[in-house]
Amino acid sequence: MTMKEDIRNKKVIVTGGLGFVGHNLVKKLVIDYQCDVTVVDNCLNSSPEVLKTIEGRYTLVKKSVIDSSWFPLMESADFIFHLACVQIAHSSSDPKMDLQVNAESTLSILEYLRSKNKGLRLKRFVYTSSASVYGSAKNYPSNEEGATKVLSHYAATKLLGENYTIIYNKQYEISTSVVRYSNVFGYGQSPNNPYCGVMGKFIHNALTGQPICIIGDGQQTRDYTFVTDAVDATILAAIHPHADGEIFNIGTGIEASVNSIADLVINTIPGVKIDYLPPRDIDNIRRRVMDITLIQSKLGWEPVVQLKDGVSRTIKWYRDNIITQ
Numbered sequence: 001m002t003m004k005e006d007i008r009n010k011k012v013i014v015t016g017g018l019g020f021v022g023h024n025l026v027k028k029l030v031i032d033y034q035c036d037v038t039v040v041d042n043c044l045n046s047s048p049e050v051l052k053t054i055e056g057r058y059t060l061v062k063k064s065v066i067d068s069s070w071f072p073l074m075e076s077a078d079f080i081f082h083l084a085c086v087q088i089a090h091s092s093s094d095p096k097m098d099l100q101v102n103a104e105s106t107l108s109i110l111e112y113l114r115s116k117n118k119g120l121r122l123k124r125f126v127y128t129s130s131a132s133v134y135g136s137a138k139n140y141p142s143n144e145e146g147a148t149k150v151l152s153h154y155a156a157t158k159l160l161g162e163n164y165t166i167i168y169n170k171q172y173e174i175s176t177s178v179v180r181y182s183n184v185f186g187y188g189q190s191p192n193n194p195y196c197g198v199m200g201k202f203i204h205n206a207l208t209g210q211p212i213c214i215i216g217d218g219q220q221t222r223d224y225t226f227v228t229d230a231v232d233a234t235i236l237a238a239i240h241p242h243a244d245g246e247i248f249n250i251g252t253g254i255e256a257s258v259n260s261i262a263d264l265v266i267n268t269i270p271g272v273k274i275d276y277l278p279p280r281d282i283d284n285i286r287r288r289v290m291d292i293t294l295i296q297s298k299l300g301w302e303p304v305v306q307l308k309d310g311v312s313r314t315i316k317w318y319r320d321n322i323i324t325q
């Protein structure tokens with residue numbers, strides 16, 4: 001029996017489960033592992049439409065994560081995945097909301113778990129953080145032991161959320177882990193979401209005859225993670241005994257420039273124009289590449305979808321699901 005069987009048929013809560021990564025995680029838990037999933041999501045920038053193929057096979061609690069009336073549901077949960085977030089594009093326009101959703105909700109959930117600790121069946125609480133916590137720290141590839149030097153409200157509150165997650169593990173022996181995602185892309189990323197990332201925007205524009213807009217000179221780099229890999233790593237962070245109390249980078253270890261992403265898209269969808277636009281204040285990270293040796297060595301996880309393959313799969317998904325509508 002593989003370790004992944006440890007999550008089969010279990011009761012799971014996914015906050016932000018209608019979001020891009022969240023709904024991919026929920027589908028995997030319901031379809032592959034027959035989990036009894038409750039999604040807590042206030043539909044801030046999402047809709048239950050994304051889970052229509054599994055309608056009736058999960059429960060939606062349409063509430064904010066900061067509204068504690070849903071907290072008693074945690075008493076019967078085996079696993080909690082906390083993904084609800086205010087995205088980076090909104091975080092500086094409403095910093096208090098960003099603090100409440102990304103960090104304060106995490107503290108409140110953990111406090112609730114602490115207050116009920118003895119009677120809980122919880123096996124693990126997983127917090128989803130971001131590579132943005134590395135900010136301008138110049139350790140390439142970035143590793144979990146290296147410095148964090150945040151440059152945005154979003155990065156500040158994600159770092160606070162992960163700090164609380166680790167503090168409650170060390171001080172109160174609640175089983176927790178943190179994953180730091182880097183530029184996740186793939187199926188189900190809505191081009192209407194202002195933070196759908198360059199990949200989603202490039203593909204959507206290319207398929208609808210609009211130019212690809214590169215912000216800055218396009219030499220800035222990121223580490224692009226395909227969503228199925230991010231979901232698999234997140235589940236492993238919930239079930240693996242060696243993930244308890246740990247923070248893991250989730251990425252590929254491969255640095256790709258925005259220009260190279262544009263080239264990959266244009267190679268599959270020829271004839272697309274590129275427009276270069278001036279940089280924005282949230283684009284202040286020049287390089288990003290993740291050191292993934294910790295999760296490779298501790299949990300035996302490897303990303304399996306190569307960038308080129310991920311781009312092809314995403315283009316196909318957009319063609320089949322977005323552009324035809």
Ligand SMILES: NC(=O)c1ccc[n+]([C@@H]2O[C@H](COP(=O)([O-])OP(=O)(O)OC[C@H]3O[C@@H](n4cnc5c(N)ncnc54)[C@H](O)[C@@H]3O)[C@@H](O)[C@H]2O)c1
Nearest residue numbers: 016018019020021041042044045046064065084085130184
């Ligand atoms: N997508 C990426 O590339 C990426 C990179 C780094 C980190 N992350 C982290 O991964 C997690 C998931 O990201 P995503 O890309 O799926 O984001 P997303 O914006 O697509 O989804 C977030 C979900 O949270 C919900 N939400 C927002 N505020 C809420 C509230 N107050 N109460 C309940 N639900 C609320 C939204 O309605 C949405 O469904 C987040 O924690 C994010 O910080 C994502």
